[in-house]
Amino acid sequence: MRNYGLWLALIILYSTKAFATSPEEAGGSIKGTVTTTEGQPAPEVIITIKGTSRGAITDEAGGFEFRRLAPGDYILHASLVGYQTVEASATVAEGRSTDVTIQLTISTRQLQDVVVTGNRKFRSGLVSPSLRLTTPILEVSQNIQVITKGLIADQQAFDMLDGIQRNVSGAQKVEHWDNYARINMRGSQMTAFRNGINVQMPWGPLTEDMSMVERIEFIKGPAGFMLSNGEPGGFYNVVTKKPSGTNKGEVSLSLGSFDLYRATADIDGKLSADGKLLYRINVMGQAKGSHRDFEFNNRYSIVPVLKYLVDDKTSITAEFTHQFSQMNVVGSNYAFSKRRYADLPVNFTTAEPNLDPTVINDNSLLLIFEHKLNNNWKLTAQGSYLHYNQVGQSIWPWSYSGNNDSLMQRGISIWDALGINKSGQVFVNGEVATGAVLHKILGGVDMGHKDYFADWGQGAALGSDDFNIYNPQYGQVPASAIPAWDRSKSIRERGVRYNNNYASYYLQDEMAFFRNKLRLTLAGRFTTNKNINPYSGNTEDSKFTPRVGLSYSINKNTTTYAVYDQAFVANPGLDWQNRNFSPVTGDNVELGVKRDWFNGKWNTTLSVYEITRNNVLTADLEHPNPVTGQYSFNRQSGQQKTTGVEFDLKGELARNLEVVTNYAFTEARVTKDSDPALVGNQVAGATKHLHNTWLSYKLTEGKANGLRFSLGYQYQAGRSSWFVFDNSESSLPDYFRLDGAISYYNNKFGINLNVNNLLNSYLYSGGPNYGSGYYWQAEPKINSRLTISYKL
Template identity: 60%
Template sequence: MNQQFPQLKLLTCLFLLFSATIFAQVTGSIKGTVKTSDNKPAEGVSITIKELNRTTIADNNGIFAITKVPDGNYKLIVSLVGYNDVEQNVSVVSGETATVNIDLALSNTELNQVVVLSNKSAFKTNRISSSLRLQSPIIEIPQNIQVITGKLIQDQQIFDMLEGVTRNVSGATRVEHWDNYANIFMRGSQVSAFRNGMNVSTTWGPLTEDMSMVERIEFVKGPAGFMLANGNPSGFYNVVTKKPSGRTKGEANISLGSFDMYRASLDFDGKLSKDGKLLYRINVMGQAKGSHRDFDYNNRYSIAPVLKYLVDDNTSITLEYTKQFSQVNIIGSNYVFSNRGYADLPKSFTTGEPNFKPTNMDDQSILAIIDHKINDKWKFTGQASYFNYKQEGMSMWPQWPGFTPGNDEILNRGISIWDILGLTKTGQFFVNGEEKTGSITHKILGGIDMSDKMYYHDWSQSAALNGYDASGNIVPFNIYNPIHGNVPASAMPNFDRSRNIKERGVQYHNGYNAFYMQDELGLFEDKLRLTLAGRYTTLKTSNPYSGSFKDSKFTPRVGVSYSLNKNTAAYFVSDQSFNENYGTDWQGKSFDPQTGNNLELGFKRDWMNGKWNSVVAVYQITNKNILTADPEHSTGAIQYSRQSGEQKVKGVEVDVRGEIFKNLDLVMNYAFTEAKVTKDTDPALVGTQVAGTSRHIQNTWLNYKMDQGALNGLGLSLGYQYQVDRSPWFVSNDQSTNLPDYFRLDGGVTYQKGKMTYNVIVNNILNQYLYSGGKYSGSYFYWQAEPGTNVRLSVSYKF
């Protein structure tokens, strides 16, 4: 022990000497203001010292400050979408503060419109994308809108919507997936999927977006059907794809991970003409990915080229093509089944086989946008999209009754064809602008919204899936001692695809036409804002099961937002939703449309003049004509639904995001959701928790980045997801089906040096058995298990 004291003393002296050197280092500061071309503060924009790799964020007044800068000459870099890049030289003298004022000049890539203040270094933003149509900052909108930035998506290494996107939004959870689409719940019901302001939700399609082509994701709470297309009463998420910025730049990314995951992506952004009028952006991605389940895989690629042509100073045309392809072993093999209860089989369990023919999913879409600036106050936008989704493959599910009677070990596996053809057409025309009558300002939005969705599904052919021994005898599938690889090719079903899917498939057709108008009146110098809006929607749907129906409804919206000061606002909103219900009841009668009424009160605040913000919202949603399981009339494999009557959802949400301390970014949220069945033809279900909901959800993600000394560029991340009182996927008064609490811990390390960034993420650090599921028709339990501890390493290079 005594021999170690000299070494300890030496280390102590070296540490003190190093510390003294650091603290004795003479430094100065840089402060300044950034303004846009219209002399407004460029809030949220990032300012970087190129030589030191240090970045700060301007506050809501466009003011920034960087302290402890060593003596020397530096170059500040400021980039903002829609404006020309600025590089400004600055000299720092010890003990002094260098002051710089930066004016951003509008580039020819934007039409003097409100642009998204793109901040690559922050987890928050003050503005929504133009695809949400609204012209006000988030703090002034009478609605809870949460934006997941591209930086946050990269930091958490999220590759598609099936992964951890929901952890960044209060009350949002992913409860199920079929390898191709994400089933996300929020405020008591499934939320609609939007892309660039268009509703792309359908029955099992289209393919969920790969994050390589995504700029940001916007979660809009509540109905807000007037704002875009028809949406569910709980809200929707809007995926905003990457568009040309007018800058010549690019990024390459390579990722490796657990379960033989290999992934690469490229992002090219630039100009195709010397005059800068023809712009382009293209994102490509390729992925080979295994699974924690035996024989499972998900191989994908995507190509997303975008062209934007600036016709003149007032008009632009954008064309975007997206192709996504995904190949999996078989749909449904991610489910685990048991008669005894949840989680009594390993996470790696699968009902699949190694020699299945792959299921292929091909998703193609075209988006066209015309933007025209009518004058300095008014703008017209027209956009149209066409989606073509094709799926050819198989799905798995136990054959009725699931397990062999009297033996809860033997599962009767079933396999069926599952081919899909989905054709979706959407068109939207809208104008927005600003006028003034006396002392009252008017922010006006009005438009036409149309959609037509035609889907064909073929489930018509099915067969039992059996294994065989060497003598040709059937080997039962024992879930506690499964034998795989004993299903010969001759025993695999050979499905008949000789007829076109339009002939052999079940046809689902739904669509809507709508007109909407909104006026946001600004009173008392815009401190008080009154929103009056209305939408008239006509729904059309038809299929062989429910027949055809057509119904119309006017849904009003009233909102009030008041600014207590420039950083604080309170709001109230009352709005409604109107959506189709698919299918028929046991008598073959179609269901009435689903309606929802939302009342919401909220409080928003920007702290530290915009470095971080918080939202607190209290709401109540009453949903009518909700479809639930009908066990009274369901027999065996034939399952019916019914309109349960009414569900009431009450809740409190808290969202916090941004830089709470220097270099420390935070995303933290909490949601209390009381979702109850209030009316039902089955009295036993009244008072039960709505399927797929969690009573308490709390998420946190922290990221700290060092910007000085030898560790400059090093970042540390840590986060968790916590859910309490989770209900299964189907309404039931059987408490044995309730799900256990959910806790997942993740963390990571990043290092940025120049144009290179290294990112290591460890998911499920505690190796917990995490799952969600339910009890199928009162018989067996089924669930989807998440992977245990897994690691991803990504390396990116910006050029």
């Protein structure tokens, strides 16, 4: 960490340089500021000019600007979700700039409580209420990166597996089974949250479809002051769409490579004349093939939400999510070879065309109660119930035929699963002053009960042992030779049970000194984890995890921060002796600097950190599973240490040019292990260099107004496999992918064409196949998606 101070000093000096402004353009202009009732800046407010299609969104300083306006009188509308529109008039003269100030009818506190709608295309300065914070991202002593719905739409990401992670430094998607996302960061798996609730399962839940998503928030570091039971590397929080109180809607139709057909509808509005009962419903249907033979993923989702405004202080929200997925047999998206990586075509599969699909039903219910106790205090209570049901099977290589590395014996087994998560949260946010010090208080309790049952204990050979991976002949296995699984007992009776119960109590005080230039955060959380396992009995672990954060505003646009916090996470599962694992504990030390440029048009974050993780699970390569013969057990290797540097830039870098670019250097090493030979090895799933960029330029003049061009790339170097890594020739090669898009949008109509993997490269991730060769997942070569949308 001693060299990181130089990085911070250089970036602070660079950040404080002055920049010259460009001269005024021809015509007149309107420059304005929007404030709250206390006169504070109001960001994320939509400003429109009545009778025209011109619109803008206020920046972090509440500012907006309209250029190239013809002389005359104009009426401006300032609107915010769920609140009354405010009008203001302005007169424009040729070559002159008119200044306007608009004051909203809401307070700063109310503004912070509004659901963040991601109006700005590529960046946002506020977190969602589900993160429990009322402090702007710029001032929080934590590295938080937000992926807006505008960026998701520009890249045409349909779910969490479609490259969402490219927009955040250090985030890396590893192999998946087409049903749930595994994203690594800072040397560990990121924990999955939805609307502020931990929904992580051993294998699940079903990855969220982007049709129901408002934004995705990546929180780096343990962040125990916000949410419990997360890995020290961080977590991601998927925020679903909520009612806005405005009658609007949008429908879309998508077509693409590999027989992709997709349709969505998003309807938002009021159900009652008095505007107290609001609704929103998102519906999606999709049929999707693949670049691999016999692979598919057909899905649909229905997400209705109701919100009732009891009065100006109290609201109740109910959200139901139903997601359905029918996909190919699990495991068929892997390729295997004893020779080397990537020596099979991208369409290779071990599956057969007549195998039954895997079917997943993912249902969840979320209830939120919010009540403003007074102008300074707010109470939030929410409960969640998630029910995940999977009926299917998986396919894996069992062996090769003697010394012949071409002939494989495939094995097939049942894989049914049932996941039930019940969570409850109650917390309060408030402000109180003691002399010249302002205290922002956060306190509450989190509780959760998780059950996961999995049956993969029934297996059989699939076909004969002469399946030639270099000349595969499909359709040779008759239906009579495919085993029928015994499901006469319920999954609770025949499945292996993973269970975790947790309860956490926390309190945080963010103290603001010197008129909020310096902020000191002191927080603590006490967590109890209970793991119940039929093989080894019950275990219970408790730990107090402290947090200390310091944030200093050099000026209104530049903040430096330092933070120390800890993590405490249950380790579900059993080792080869059916023993439970001890919890993961982690320590995080981090320094950083954040800056908003040109009143928030774009933002940069630079951070350096060091994380120590204890009781880490790694692959156990000494004890194969007696049922399958595969090395499927884990062991606790001891300790890992991760140090790194991360940089993020998001926003409008120049007029009409929006950019997301990031870089992460990650040095993750094993520092303690029961096997001394492993000490010093790179941690599995940690890539040393990650660099991503996405550029988008929009034309705003003449007949081409609304036309947008986008181009982006992903680069990875120093890759390791995610499951096991031995620093040998099993290392993965460097990765580079280039994507592009062209789109057109006006007030109602939009069309977006994305072409991925423009260089038609053979791209993949994978690892050593437990001493018998290699496995990998190949990405599709050049492919495209076309989406047409219409706003109702």
